[in-house]
Amino acid sequence: MGALRLLSPLHFTHCAYGERRTEVTGARARARTRSSAISPLRSSSLPLKHSEGESITPRSQDFNMWYLDVVASAELADYGPVRGTMVIRPYGYAIWEFIQTYLDAKFKETGHSNMYFPQFIPYSFIEKEASHVEGFSPELALVTIGGGKELEEKLVVRPTSETIVNHMFTKWVHSYRDLPLMINQWANVTRWEMRTKPFVRTLEFLWQEGHTAHATEEEAEKEALQMIEVYRKFSYEQAAIPVIAGRKSRAETFAGALRTYTIEAMMGDCKALQAGTSHSLGQNFSLAFGTQFTDENGQQQHVWQTSWAVSTRMVGGIIMTHGDDLGLRLPPRMAPIQVVIVPIWKKPDEKRGILEVASILENILKEASIRVKLDDSDQKTPGWKFNFWEMKGVPLRIEIGPRDLSNKTVVVSRRDVPGKHGKAYGISMESSFIKAYVKEKLEEIQSALLARAIAFRDSNIVDVKSYEELKTVISEGKWARGPWASGDFEELKVKEETGATIRCFPFDQSPGEKVCFMTGNPANEVAIFAKSY
């Protein structure tokens, strides 16, 4: 077809690249926040390129630059005028909408209702829960002037809503009959981050935050685990990201929680991305805010709570899990455009017939609820279009040329399989056949991206038996997994010396006796260590 490939596709199965820019900054005083991730981000002030012809930096050359190039060239996001803010552009926002639609339905199925809390929180609220204020106060945005007047009490622009939620829950909960109270809100939140990166960490971001109150600890715990499972399932089945679900270490637990559960994703540079968290809050907030109920025996009790969140960061996770040197690769279920049709003509008299057939095909696929785009512009060559839509990560391309027209066939190219291996020639355009064929291919691509990500993940997690082994593995840019029964002090030491933190104690633990690789003490669990976003 004569497509001018910018770069030949590369396959990455190891992590020994892209680490050049990594500078370990040691322990950061930064608080344990929900969107956590302790190592700093780099280069966020680099300008985003603006598509049209500019090629993207190869992933193998500079992962961070590649990421920023993809975000800009695929028109996923742009920088806002205020430092650290992000404008989510339609193509990026559509991915967020798929995340929203799936999760919103799951939240409702599991008994939660949506509602909305104000984003302005009296400053005094934040101070009520001791570890919460410690965690969030360094990164607050404060409104001090309203309607032209200095305010008596500063207002916090919500960084998360536990405090205001508890203030309201205290008004609404009286009896055990009012429990469980299970709600969710889709909202913007603000955290004054110093090192930002589109989607991954921005001053303002979008998320959902679930908040529940229960009569017993067991029920709250069950809820927290249920919601991390919802996130895990979403990641596998929709985003094709094989996250590892587990429990955070004490040092990495959310400010104000008893236990934090997390899903950790391995990005293309092998760094970990905390992609969602669910917190078992215990009675910390209900004690601070006096959220009580009368139980069945007439006794006053404090409620047990959870909170859980997934944010626009997930979009960054999708980009960095699947992308390659050519740009974005979207799992079909997350793709705003699943199929692009590129008509190809040389002589002007071929054009009309080909466009006519391309348009018929477009409608056939639309009828089958396939998200399809016909790129019929005559401003660009087919080769330019091939590159452009590959860069945009469209899973499937259908080409129709003069020969196809006479044969009533098309050429179908898979985004995830480069070169000739990903091309199928002479595919019949017959309506029911092509519908089924395209659907099957999209499912295949969805599975193939997941399988590839699982293989990548598994080949980059190394079991370690000693601290020396861990150091080697981390220095190679991989994840280390080893038995751990040490405390905060040793965890901080690992972080300072290697840049890696405990990402989680995975739920999936092999049985048998273990020995902590740090202290030699008996250990119950293995922990996963990695550098992270």
Next chain:
Amino acid sequence: MGALRLLSPLHFTHCAYGERRTEVTGARARARTRSSAISPLRSSSLPLKHSEGESITPRSQDFNMWYLDVVASAELADYGPVRGTMVIRPYGYAIWEFIQTYLDAKFKETGHSNMYFPQFIPYSFIEKEASHVEGFSPELALVTIGGGKELEEKLVVRPTSETIVNHMFTKWVHSYRDLPLMINQWANVTRWEMRTKPFVRTLEFLWQEGHTAHATEEEAEKEALQMIEVYRKFSYEQAAIPVIAGRKSRAETFAGALRTYTIEAMMGDCKALQAGTSHSLGQNFSLAFGTQFTDENGQQQHVWQTSWAVSTRMVGGIIMTHGDDLGLRLPPRMAPIQVVIVPIWKKPDEKRGILEVASILENILKEASIRVKLDDSDQKTPGWKFNFWEMKGVPLRIEIGPRDLSNKTVVVSRRDVPGKHGKAYGISMESSFIKAYVKEKLEEIQSALLARAIAFRDSNIVDVKSYEELKTVISEGKWARGPWASGDFEELKVKEETGATIRCFPFDQSPGEKVCFMTGNPANEVAIFAKSY
């Protein structure tokens, strides 16, 4: 059935009540803002009652207290901790979700994409468009501290996004090929209002704001008109609110627009509610922000723009259009619960069989995608439940008692038709019959609420031929419609002397020569005057 009615239903067909509390405050310096409405709100600091047994103030006695009681008792919203803020509770939020779902689909059908702009806007942006800053500066919330430090430039928490949108459009638009640019965002906005009222006017509210850029004035004008038509259709067909669509007077035009189109709704107390607006912005913002494109002749041109919005205020409009002395009345298409099933038993041995059948019926209706709730609690009497669900505005109630059980029938009661006339006895529970029956009844209720609202509206708009007539009509609490060809000065005079403003010049104009009732000059159009929220 023994339902204890709190109050007998009243029918209102005139507006000569509820005006006791109205105090005309004369011209307010308040700027012409999108959510506009110039007369102040009263009593917003009254406490919201908390359901459970407390009866609501009769609508006929005090419309404002009735409204606040309904909002509280039906658990639609609650006050947030910061003055003027509102917590939207699940029952109220579900209504907003119906609004969102419908409009979002329409926006996409008409070629718009969703995206998201940051809510923090540099203060200098607001100053760029002269009338815009004049309109919005008195009601801004300003962030002055971020991450513990005083900011160099104050940040405005968005009151609307035209400025930041134009800043970004200027980066994205280069050629006529980039146009039209048609986007929408669902977001929260902040306006430092002094007189607030749940849903109707709050310090922070939720809305959608559409923003488009076009190559020609004609195209922008067409777009602005298309979107007000989307809102009008939504109001009629979904919310059963017979709004009057038209053009705002110059004095009531959005700060920065050439023309503002509006849908004006008549509330149960006959006051007008501006329920949605669409602005033809001309080149005001593109000139201020340098948003230019190269046209087909290679010439630099400034884009022509529109913006349009509907907010959570619409929920207030639904409450105040349809509610009656018993509480809320929801149009079936906007009802989170369309049907409530109330099982009735006296002897304990009846209970099991009745609950079993009630549960079967619940599932039958769910299968038909009817939003149904089975109220099977044994904490409350059937009479209490009748009152409660009537107060919550559920369109249809199904009662199942022991006699129904043996007859395999149910009793069906319409919320909108009080007393025996609204009851149908002996309705067969046979699956396909009851599904069709319930669907038909819901459609009937939807139509009946609209028809009733149209009749109410039309009986409260009076054509006037002189200023004296207008004064009388306005003092009776009605809307006055009359030929108008006067200027801002006369409009202000009417406002100061009567409390009424021009709500709009309706699109629907009768032909023929007209004479301005104020000046006696020839007039092209009639205008509608009313007091408003």
